[in-house]
Amino acid sequence: MKCQKCGKEVFLPFECPYCKGYFCSEHHLPENHDCPRIELARAPKREIEQMNVQKEKPYEYKITYSQRPSTKIFRFSQKELKHLTLGALLVMGVGLSFIPQILSLSVLTSGILLSLAIIFTVTFILHEIAHKLLAQRYGFWAEFRLTFLGALVTTLSMLPFAFFKIISPGAVMIAGAMTRKEAGKTALAGPLTNITLSTVFTALVIMGVPNTIRLIAVFGAWINAIIALFNLIPLGILDGLKVFRWDKAIWILAFTAGLILTIVSYIMIS
Numbered sequence: 723m724k725c726q727k728c729g730k731e732v733f734l735p736f737e738c739p740y741c742k743g744y745f746c747s748e749h750h751l752p753e754n755h756d757c758p759r760i761e762l763a764r765a766p767k768r769e770i771e772q773m774n775v776q777k778e779k780p781y782e783y784k785i786t787y788s789q790r791p792s793t794k795i796f797r798f799s800q801k802e803l804k805h806l807t808l809g810a811l812l813v814m815g816v817g818l819s820f821i822p823q824i825l826s827l828s829v830l831t832s833g834i835l836l837s838l839a840i841i842f843t844v845t846f847i848l849h850e851i852a853h854k855l856l857a858q859r860y861g862f863w864a865e866f867r868l869t870f871l872g873a874l875v876t877t878l879s880m881l882p883f884a885f886f887k888i889i890s891p892g893a894v895m896i897a898g899a900m901t902r903k904e905a906g907k908t909a910l911a912g913p914l915t916n917i918t919l920s921t922v923f924t925a926l927v928i929m930g931v932p933n934t935i936r937l938i939a940v941f942g943a944w945i946n947a948i949i950a951l952f953n954l955i956p957l958g959i960l961d962g963l964k965v966f967r968w969d970k971a972i973w974i975l976a977f978t979a980g981l982i983l984t985i986v987s988y989i990m991i992s
Contacts, residue, residue, distance in 0.1 A: 727755040794860050798824020802865040806850075809868055809891040810843050815880045819888050821941075835938060841942045845916065846889060847947060852911040853894040860904050867910030868892035909961035913950040913976060920946035920983045927990055944987035951980035 725746035736750030740759040749755040817839040850866050857864035869892050876891040923943035954977045956966035966973040
């Protein structure tokens with residue numbers, strides 16, 4: 723290739739970064755080949771950068787703030803249903819081992835025992851589902867999961883010599899940043915479900931239903947009241963602490979309701 727200034731044949735010519743011409747080693751500098759864009763070579767570096775930046779389309783990054791959408795579509799994944807089923811079986815096992823210890827064997831037929839065990843299990847499931855549905859209503863991911871320690875302790879509670887029964891095979895896992903109000907309401911949903919069930923069962927007893935149904939209703943009122951009262955204790959990972967931090971007045975009302983129902987149902991079951 724020939725130098726565009728002197729015409730000398732050059733094997734490896736130099737390319738001018740400004741006018742894009744090709745020159746020999748003697749004329750490759752802008753001032754040696756009368757570069758038509760020599761003003762770029764003489765301009766300060768900052769000006770060149772500014773010229774290059776102006777040629778490019780500016781990049782814009784916009785942030786749109788919006789409220790988290792709530793949903794009325796409640797979903798259960800296959801994995802969650804498996805965990806709920808295993809959890810329910812564990813709870814039923816505890817119920818079948820626990821109920822004969824608190825009720826006279828003379829009144830327990832196989833049908834009554836199975837009915838009480840079902841109420842025992844449904845009470846646990848509805849408590850957990852109440853947490854889940856309200857969390858999903860707020861737009862969070864929420865699913866029930868077994869925990870190793872909880873499932874182990876619940877399994878050990880099935881043993882006949884287990885004096886203290888612990889029913890906690892798992893819990894509803896919630897993903898997302900909750901406000902204190904959302905966390906409090908979601909935590910209250912479980913105990914409030916048990917308070918409602920205990921009230922319904924107590925009302926059945928007061929209405930004077932037949933003896934078989936009365937036994938089932940008394941047990942349903944008692945077990946739901948116990949679960950509500952225990953979960954409303956404002957300590958550790960229990961629901962009561964979240965409710966207490968959100969609204970102390972509501973916590974007092976819920977805890978008082980659970981305490982009254984526990985006392986009334988205990989008197990009935992005695």
